[in-house]
Amino acid sequence: MQSYDAIVIGAGVIGSSVAYHLARLGAGKVLVLDRSQIGSGTSTQSSGILRTHYSVIENVELAKRSWSVFNDFAGYLGDEEASAGLVKCGYLICAPEGPKLEPLRAALAGQVAMGIRVDLIDQAQASALLPIAQFDDAVLMGYEPEAGFADAYLVATGFARAARRQGVKIMEGVNVERLLMDGGRVVGVETSQGTFHSNTVISTQNIWAGDIERWTGVPTPVKAERHAVLALEGPEAYSFQMPVFKDLGSPGMLYCRSYGGNQMLVSEGTVGETLAVPDNEQGDISMDYVVEVGEQVAERFPSFGEAGLASSWTGVYDVTPDWNPVLGRLPDVPGLVVGYGFSGHGFKLSPGVGLVLAQEALGLPTDVSLAPYAHERFRSGNLLTGRYGLGAVS
DSSP: OEEOSEEEEOOSHHHHHHHHHHHHTTOOSEEEEESSOTTOSGGGGOOOEEOOOOSSHHHHHHHHHHHHHHTTHHHHHTOTTOOOOOBOOOEEEEEOSSTTHHHHHHHHHHHHHTTOOOEEOOHHHHHHHOTTSOOTTOSEEEEESSOEEOOHHHHHHHHHHHHHHTTOEEEESOOEEEEEEETTEEEEEEETTEEEEOSOEEEOOGGGTHHHHHHHOOOOOOEEEEEEEEEEEOSSOOOTTSOEEEETTSTTOOEEEEOSTTEEEEEOOSOOEEOSSOOOSOOOOOHHHHHHHHHHHHHHSGGGGGOEEEEEEEEEEEEOTTSSOEEEEOTTSTTEEEEEOOTTOHHHHHHHHHHHHHHHHTTOOOSSOOGGGOTTHHHHOOOOOOTTOSSTTO
């Protein structure tokens, strides 16, 4: 019989973070099981943007704690070779007159109230930061200097390597087929490579979180939603010194960042394509869609009206009805802790989420309250829908 103090399902950026923090907190024997390879699922499809800007204040706290880890990833892990691939270029967000203006004002005030530096800037200052853009319609602009982007794969593998150094066992290519129950509580998992016993199982299964409902009968409000990411090559450089940009005035609530040289990485922050079954394989991106996004880009970045498509890919979000994650224990299934439904926020929040899920699994006080993220909110109606409406900006 193979027994462990805790079993983590999934070795993406969230699962690897959970595993590392379990070991850091002295969990004992920890096993991680992944259907494929470390960080090879939806984590690899992330645009990598890091910010603390959210209209949901609970996310701001998790993002703030996570940023401190990203900002000193090697030091946090105690591994001088570890790198998050961090590019600290700042985050600029703007809104014109209209329905997004007051939500932006409130969200910026919320950040400041939590001790985060946010500069309210004018059009001239915005143009100095991002000279390839025009801001004629912008009424309110916030600039967060402690922000940027990083590499989700490097972070997932960095957490995994640090976890292994502390004795965590990670098994790749292992499919979890069901939870083992005894007397109404979790006692382990049955997998494609045998049975493993533990009274504590942490599921970080992302778009495959629907397995939880199949195994336990507890409704799992999550769906897989595909989003397209484009790399456009324009006539002007979008340098690594220029900030990540969020355009609340565009129809798709576009986000953009440097992709090196004259290339811009861009995607929409709105609802995507719902998939009938979980699938993180690459999907089709129509030229009509490329043209539609390109037209939005050209409104803000005039010279990119002549941009060509350098590359593109699709990524899949695990989306809940309010576009925010489910974190913590499932009261109906003692011994099971879950983290799913990140809806595009997972990488940004992964260090903080890994810590609080590990704390919850070990019965320790959590650094950030998990009550707002409880599964129960979908029964009670106390949803965490952000002021901007549905979409990845939350």
